[in-house]
Amino acid sequence: MTEAQTKTLADGTLVLRRTIAGVPLAMLPRATVEKETLAGLVREAGLRRDVLVINPDHPAPWLGDLGAVPVMTPTQVAELDLTGDLRGQMHQKWRNRLVFAEGQGLRLTRQNLPYKPDNWILQQDAQQQATRGYATWSEALTLAYSKANRGSAKLFMAFDGKEPVAAMLFLRHGDSATYHISHTTEAGRAASAHNLLLWEGMSWLASKGVTTLELGQVDTEKAAGLARFKLGTGATLRPLGGSWIWWPPLGKLLSPLKYLDRALMAAR
Secondary structure, eight states: OOOOEEOOOTOEEEEEEETTTTTTEEEEEEOOOOTTTTHHHHTTTTTSSEEEEEEEEOOOTHHHHHTTTEEEOOOOOOOOOOOOOTTTTOOOHHHHHHHHHHHHOOOOEEEEESTTSSSHHHHHHHHHHHHHHHOOOHHHHHHHHHHSTTTEEEEOOOOOOTTTEEEEEEEEEEEEEEEEEEEEHHHHHHHHHHHHHHHHHHHHHHHTOEEEEEEEEEEEETTHHHHHHHHHHHOOOEEOOOEEEEEETTTTTTTOOOOOGHHHOOOO
């Protein structure tokens, strides 16, 4: 397995490349892809021989027409509008937790994500993933994004004295941003540190001209508490486009498979 590398398509779409067992893979995370231009952009970028893993930012059932195969149905994400009254749009209980956190005497810091993988937030996130048995972006991909987009990976941390109790990492991209990873200790949870960090993060992003903050996927059944935390900010739900695998050399050979999952991969 090679180290992840980043590049962009001609329209600015981010591509994460890696070779696994000799197979070149190119991932297009949260890509705003268009049916009329995607094939040409992939060819111009020299990715036609790569196995493409495409995660469209919006429902894109037309990918099946190109020969892409759906492998994961769309999820929903919470999006927060940063252009209005940030406190006013919060649910009352969320705002109460924020007021409580503001009175706990926590010390907050803001910095660019350090490039080294042994920083606190990445260590804690890796340990949490291992403990709970799930996987998101690897450390390598997060660090690659930070290195390729200097100043666009902002780390907010909360300290009780010198002891870190919570952290939250935001990724900026144009006039939007993403709540990428976070972690809190028991002390941080008791002090509602995440409410305070998210408030500081959204306020700072808004001051920099960011208009939309995506708070990540929402699962009201398996992670009801986290869903309440995200939606309590005043965020609204929006469907993504699922996950697709496309190997351009096959052309439209696999396109009949699109009918197996067309209803689920379309907008709902």
